[in-house]
Amino acid sequence: MTSPTPESYDAIILGAGGAGLMAAATAGQRGRRVLVIDHADEPGKKILISGGGRCNFTNVGAGPAHYLSANPHFAKSALGRYRPADFIEMVDRHSIAWHEKTLGQLFCDGSARQIVAMLLYECRQGDVTIRCSHDVRDVTHADGRFTVVHGDRVASAPALVIATGGPSIPKLGATRFSYEIARHFGLKLVDPRPALVPLTLGADEALFRELSGVAHDVVAKIGKTAFREAALFTHRGLSGPAILQISSFWRHGEDVGIDFLPDQPDGWFRDAKRSRPRAGARSVLGALLPDRLAEALAERLALAGEMANLSDKALQAAERRLADWRFRPNGTEGFAKAEVTVGGIATTELSSQTMEARKLPGLYAIGEAVDVTGWLGGYNFQWAWASGWAAGRAL
Known part of the structure; x- marks a missing residue:
């Protein structure tokens, strides 16, 4: 049985997510004949679940400092040429209502489906062909052309x-399909690992796992990197925005420091002893922390009885520990619960301006497939739009 005659295009894009659709629309509207292929049954699946179904589609403050990469300078070109304001202009042009939440995060007032519909409309304006529910069976390169079965x-x-x-x-x-294709064409990878992911605690931290459902505003830190947002205790360990943020920087064997009371000045615990000598240490903590958390911390710190009976030295030591409580996670909840991936196709293999592979002209890599990972809060979508736009302009 003979193989069908290949259909001819100017560009084939594997993946109908945010980056792929952006590249397709950009290239299509420049007159390129573009085909997008995806094995999923509909485009933009990750967009649809993001932001609780409302899509945190960008962050007004997005810049290179908000991304992790083996080369922290790589993202500067694409992010500098396609900015949050550019995507917001498209959203406004499509009359999609949006609002800003904390820390510059932008969300749709309605549904994430509006963002997918917008990208598909932009693709139609460029006569882009999109094929979903199509598994890629083979990818080859010969005589300056890529053939995709x-x-x-x-x-x-x-x-x-x-x-x-x-x-x-x-x-x-x-899947790891992007890495398989990259390896097939000789591109190096930075070892991928889960990012923006809950951390797990071992049996020695069972006291804290029993606080499942308790959340509190903290500062989570590793080295000089710190994030102030909510932390959430789970039956497996630690989650919440502060923990998801710091997880991208965490490596096995490292401690995560938590400041449970970032607004309290030095000496606050000793001052509390002087102002409330008859109060129990547990109740003093309970005025500043959720009850169950205050109880667990007081137990770990061995703070029993009235404040008047506790030495200043003991209170000072407790204060220091509460400002830098050390957890040593035994792992993460893995790719199943990770919002994104750190690592991927090495940026040393790509042009930062066009996203084209240096050693194989015509091959491009964009979005999460590349070793550029944003913070939580719309940054990864902005990288998808910017890297997709950069490739789409080069196709």
Whole structure:
């Protein structure tokens, strides 16, 4: 049985997520004939679940400092040329109502489906062909063209864009396919690991795992990196925005420091002894922390009885520990619960201006497939839009 004659395109984009759709729309509206292929049954699946279904589509303050990469300078070009204001202009042009939450995070007033619909409309304006529910069976390169066998069809083009993301959230169909293609074409990888992911605690921290459901505003830190947001205790360990943020920087064997009372001045515990000598240490902590958390911390600190009976030295030591409580996670909840992936296709392999592979002209990699990972709060979508736009302008 003979293979079907390849359909000819100017560019084939693997992945119909945020980065892939952005690249497709940008290239299509420049007159390029573009094909997008995805194995999922509909485009933009990760967009649809983001932000609790309202899509945290960018962050007004997004800049290179908000991204992790083996090369922290790599993201500067794309982020500098396609800014949050550029994406906001598109959102406004489509009359999608949005609002700003804390720390510059922008969300749709309505549904994340509006963002997907907007990107699909922009693709239609460029006559982009999108094929979902098509598994890619083979990708080859010869005579300056890439040939992609997908389902029962074959397509070829002088340009191929890897936009299939990383392995985070496999229930949405996420795989390591982008890494397989990269390796196939000789591109190096930075070892991928889960990011923006809950941390797990061992049996020695069972006291804190028993606080499941308790949340409190803290500062979470590793080295000089610190985030102030809510931390949430879970039956497996630690979660919440502060923990998700710091998890991207955490490595096995490292401690995570937590400041449980970041607003309290030096000496506050000793001052409390003088102002409330008959109060119990547990009740003093309870005025500043959720009850169950105050009780657990008081137990660990061995703070029993009235404040008047506790020495200043003991209170000073407790104060120091509460400002830098050390947890040593025994792991994370893995790619299944990770919002994104740290690592991926090495930036040393790519042009920061076009996202094109240096050693194989016509091959591009964008979005989460690349070793550029944003903080929690709309930063990863901004990288998807910026890297997709940069590749789309180069196709």
